[in-house]
Amino acid sequence: MPSHAYFDWNATAPLRPEAKAAVVAALEVTGNPSSVHAAGRAARRLVEEAREQVAALVGATPREVVFTSGGTEANALALSPALGDTLLVSTIEHPSVRSGGRFATVEDVPVTGIGVVDLAALEGLLQGRNRPLLSLMLANNETGVIQPVAEAAALIHAAGGLLHVDAVQGPGRIACDFKALGADLMTLSSHKIGGPQGAGALIVRDDLAVDALLKGGGQERGARAGTENVAGIAGFGAAAEAVRQGWAAEAARMAALRDEIEAGIKAVVPKAVIFGAEAPRLPNTTLFSAPGMKAETAVIAFDLEGVAVSSGSACSSGKVAPSHVLAAMGVEPEFARGAIRVSLGYATSGEHVGTILNAWEKLANRLYKAGNHQEIAA
Structure with a gap:
């Protein structure tokens, strides 16, 4: 585990x-795992055990x-013209979805000001469509806002x-x-749940067939050629099993810590904004900003205090760029430029919360020192 206060679990x-x-x-x-001898069968058993664990999750x-x-x-594998004639995606999707996969173009589904897809x-966009394919995330990786997936499925x-x-x-x-969500395809990632990086899965409804991205072998029932990453998959399965047991109590614990952090942020800077706070959110995620704050400066300031946070999605090669999610929500550029994401996990403690709030108070004191936006902090 990281020795510092790690608040980048969504990354x-x-x-x-x-x-x-x-x-x-x-x-x-x-x-x-494709070999029929004893050693191959041993590897195959690990893969199939993990398959059962991920499925159960x-x-x-x-x-x-x-x-x-x-x-x-997994997202690229799902977004295939073999499954639909038109691709619709929400304006807050992950870049790997917004790129369109193998579709030449994508059509945007807007979201409301609180970050929920506009049903x-x-x-209206579905009227007159022939075989539409919709890609909609379960919860946004930046704001944590949970999407009405079952309603969209209907x-x-x-x-x-x-x-x-x-x-x-x-x-x-x-x-x-x-x-229960009504999904036909679902993307999962190992390292988001405490498994190793380099493993993931696409859940494909049993009566559907996907058009393989990687061809040339019969692995994964023809859906994905190449020798399986046995160690990564085994770790993925173990993480899935660990998450499946007792997640609800852990989620409630994280929500209480998140609420404590948000209260602390607002206590120091009352005019700070918590994005998506009016919508149902993940229990572990806060995306906030404050007047006059710049995300790149804030991330460094937190890091110098031993606190790891991010400026939003971690999928842009370390670049600090304006959030397409906040832009889709109509957030004013001044606040969007300062957005900081705080995300918690199973190892986050009350002591970590104290550390990040102390770091925030120091940052705010420097940002709003006498003569410099003094009115904002009041």
């Missing part, structure tokens, strides 16, 4: 002890689990289309049931 969760043990054990297995069947190298590949606009299915759900931020934080 990556530290490796769980159970996952680490599974990875180490799997590295001792030398067989190729989201209420799917093992046959519906296609292992990938991570969430980005009325979606219904609309897309009534229009004769399919729904892909990017659910990488969901497991371990909120209920994440493949069938």
Whole structure:
């Protein structure tokens, strides 16, 4: 675990002890899981055990689990013209979805000012469509705002289309049931739940077939060619099993800590803004800003105090750029430029909360010192 106060769990969760043990054990297995000899069968058993664990995490069947190298590949695998003639995506989707996969173009579904997809606009966009494919995340990685996925599923299915759900931020934080949500495809990521990086999965409804991105082998029932990452998959499975047990109590604990952080932020700077606070959110996520604050400066200031936070999504090669999520929500540029994401996990403690609030008070005191935006902090 990081020795400092780590508040960037939405970017990556530290490796769980159970996952680490599974990875180490799997590295001792030398067989190729496609081989029929004893060593190959041993590797295959690890993969299939993990498939069962990942399926159980989201209420799917093992046959519906296609292992990938991570969430980005799973999203690209799902976004195929073989599954629809038109691709609709919300304006707050992850960049790997907004890129459109194998579709030449994407059509935007707007969101409201609190970051929730506009279902009325979606219904209008579905009129007259032939085989539409909708990609809608379960919860936003920046704001934590939970999307009305089941309601969107009803609309897309009534229009004769399919729904892909990017659910990488969901497991371990909120209920994440493949069938209850009405999803036809669902993306998961190992390292978001405390498994190793480099493993993920696309859950594919049993009666659907995806058009493989990687061809040339029969692995993953023809959906993804290439020798499976046995150690990564084993760690993914172990993390999935650990998350599945007792996640609800852990989510309630994180929500209490998150609320304490938000109260502390507002106590120091009453004019600070918590984005998406009016909507249902993940229990572990806060995205906030304050007048006059710049995200790049704030991230460094927190880091110097031993606190790891981010300026939003961590999928831009370390670049600090304006958030497309906040732009879609209509947030004023002054506040968008200062947005800081704080995300918690199973190892976040009350002591960590004290550390980040102390760091915030120091930052705010420097930012709003006498003669410099003094009126803002009051």
